[in-house]
Amino acid sequence: MFFKQLLLFAVCLQVNNYATAGPMGFDGSFMVMGDFNNNWRESFINYAVTPRDAFGVSATYMRSDDKSKTRTLEEFTYTRLLHRWNLPNSQANLWFAGGIGALQGGDKLATGYDNFDKVMITPGIQFDYETTRVYFQTTYKFYRASDINHDYASVRAGFSFYESDYDKTQPWFVLEARNMNGLSDKVEVTPMLRLINKSFFVEAGMNTDYKPRFNFMYIF
Amino acid sequence: MKKLFLASIITVLISNAAFATETIKANVNGMVCAFCAQGIEKKMRALSQTKDVYVNLKQRVVAVEVKEGQTISDETVKEIISNAGYSVTSITKSDQAVATIKAQLEAKQEAK
Numbered sequence: 001m002f003f004k005q006l007l008l009f010a011v012c013l014q015v016n017n018y019a020t021a022g023p024m025g026f027d028g029s030f031m032v033m034g035d036f037n038n039n040w041r042e043s044f045i046n047y048a049v050t051p052r053d054a055f056g057v058s059a060t061y062m063r064s065d066d067k068s069k070t071r072t073l074e075e076f077t078y079t080r081l082l083h084r085w086n087l088p089n090s091q092a093n094l095w096f097a098g099g100i101g102a103l104q105g106g107d108k109l110a111t112g113y114d115n116f117d118k119v120m121i122t123p124g125i126q127f128d129y130e131t132t133r134v135y136f137q138t139t140y141k142f143y144r145a146s147d148i149n150h151d152y153a154s155v156r157a158g159f160s161f162y163e164s165d166y167d168k169t170q171p172w173f174v175l176e177a178r179n180m181n182g183l184s185d186k187v188e189v190t191p192m193l194r195l196i197n198k199s200f201f202v203e204a205g206m207n208t209d210y211k212p213r214f215n216f217m218y219i220f
Numbered sequence: 221m222k223k224l225f226l227a228s229i230i231t232v233l234i235s236n237a238a239f240a241t242e243t244i245k246a247n248v249n250g251m252v253c254a255f256c257a258q259g260i261e262k263k264m265r266a267l268s269q270t271k272d273v274y275v276n277l278k279q280r281v282v283a284v285e286v287k288e289g290q291t292i293s294d295e296t297v298k299e300i301i302s303n304a305g306y307s308v309t310s311i312t313k314s315d316q317a318v319a320t321i322k323a324q325l326e327a328k329q330e331a332k
Binding site: 027029084087131165168198219 | 250258259261262276280303
């Protein structure tokens with residue numbers, strides 16, 4: 001509980017001071033993203049209609065640590081670059097990312113399953129700061145429906161092993177701490193190896209419960 | 221004979237001027253990630269006048285070589301880079317090809 005509060009505090013503190021990185025591509029491009037582990041599987045695609053705005057669709061599967069709760073969410077999404085700071089050797093971004101969609105849930109009770117369908121809204125904010133050698137990102141996203149609160153908070157930090165040229169692949173070490181309210185009491189900590197190239201972005205790691213994690217992004 | 225020689229010289233000078241290599245070099249702030257900066261390269265290459273493009277993250281340079289006999293305005297380069305989400309701090313023109321600029325910048329990096 002203390003770590004959860006600490007994580008939320010850190011997120012709020014950073015959001016007040018800064019913002020996040022890359023949930024959309026350049027003007028006129030599609031971005032496909034996937035984030036998969038045992039309890040959280042999310043995939044989305046969006047299209048940038050302007051340099052700052054993107055519309056898309058997303059599908060998310062969520063499950064509690066004890067497997068007693070499952071959720072699936074299909075939503076329409078909107079992403080907005082609220083502000084970007086371009087500095088000589090770094091960049092920082094503040095993003096809004098939100099959606100509205102259909103939530104299907106199932107809670108395991110002593111007497112059987114309680115299944116339900118609800119409308120869920122997911123407004124969120126993200127901040128990132130990045131140089132060619134270090135990276136920081138914090139996200140807070142509301143996942144709300146009537147009587148449901150699965151707010152998502154994450155903090156990420158990392159460093160690249162070396163600087164690389166534009167057309168070469170650059171390896172990074174990234175450490176993430178995140179929590180999904182109402183689905184897990186724990187702060188999930190996952191160290192990951194990230195590979196960035198001008199054409200792809202992939203991350204793979206294993207959390208402290210030895211569950212694998214895989215993320216990717218692709219712009220076309 | 222003298223007139224013919226002079227005319228030949230002028231013709232050579234004019235043709236060299238018309239087909240001289242022109243590369244636009246932009247210094248760019250905020251360009252730290254290849255995955256994020258790919259939009260600059262793709263948009264520059266989409267211009268029919270573009271012969272070649274080079275992006276250098278370490279030295280924050282975007283170089284666009286223009287096809288012989290064609291032009292790209294500084295404003296166009298600035299607009300593409302700004303729309304990709306970055307800030308242009310300065311623009312210069314060079315008569316060197318992108319390949320030469322790339323070799324020079326990479327040699328400079330290795331010397332550091």
